Amino acid sequence: MRPGMASQMVFKKVAAPLAVGTSMQTRPVATQKMTPADSYDILVQQRKKRPTSPNLGIYKPQVTWILSSLNRVTGLTVAVPFYLFGLAYLASPLTGMHLDSASMAAAFGALPVAAKFGIKFLAALPFTFHSWNGVRHLVWDTGKAFNNQTVIRTGWSVVGLTVASTLYLALAY
Incomplete structure (x- = not known):
């Protein structure tokens, strides 16, 4: 053992517990009586200051979660007009x-x-995206193409196929 090392070991064994015992943390706490309505109002005010969940501002935008969100949005974008038109068609007489x-x-x-192209493009875009992304999800359901790099690569493939098939449908028919 080196000289002075023994004194350091003694210091660590004795001084550290003494330092903990001499420093006292205090936290002033005051309570007050309030009605359930007042406590609920305080809770509502605290909730207004919280970020919404999920707090998308803290995440770096990535193709994986953007396409996941767009898949849900395009599903609604395709389904809602379909059902509304069906109801209008039934009610038209x-x-x-x-x-x-x-x-x-x-x-x-x-x-x-130009208006025909715009209408066809806007109608075909959510349909083709949701279709291609649905195929991607079906591949995932088989347990294939499910590592990060492949998910990113297939995501960009869905974007490319969506643009190409949307332009084709808008221009060809």
Whole structure:
């Protein structure tokens, strides 16, 4: 043992517990009587200051979670108009609306080419994205392509296939 080492060991064994015993932490606490309504109001005010969950501001945007969110959004974007149109089509004889195929084809045919392209593009985009991303999820359900690099690569593939198939559907038909 080196000289002076024994005194350091004694210091660690004796001085450290003494330091803990001499420093006292105090926390002033005061209580007050309040009604349940007042305590609930305080709770509501505290909740307003909390970040929403999930707090997306603390995350670095990544293709994985952006495409996951878009998959849900495009599912609704495809489903809601489908059901609304179905209900309108069923109610059209009662309301006097003309939603038959001939009327809709004539109305769409009267639009300018740019408007036709825009409508077809906006209708095809969520449909194609949700379809391609659905295929991606079906592959995952088989247990394949489920490591980080492959998930990112297939995510960008879905984006590319979505753009290509959307442009094709908007321009070809």
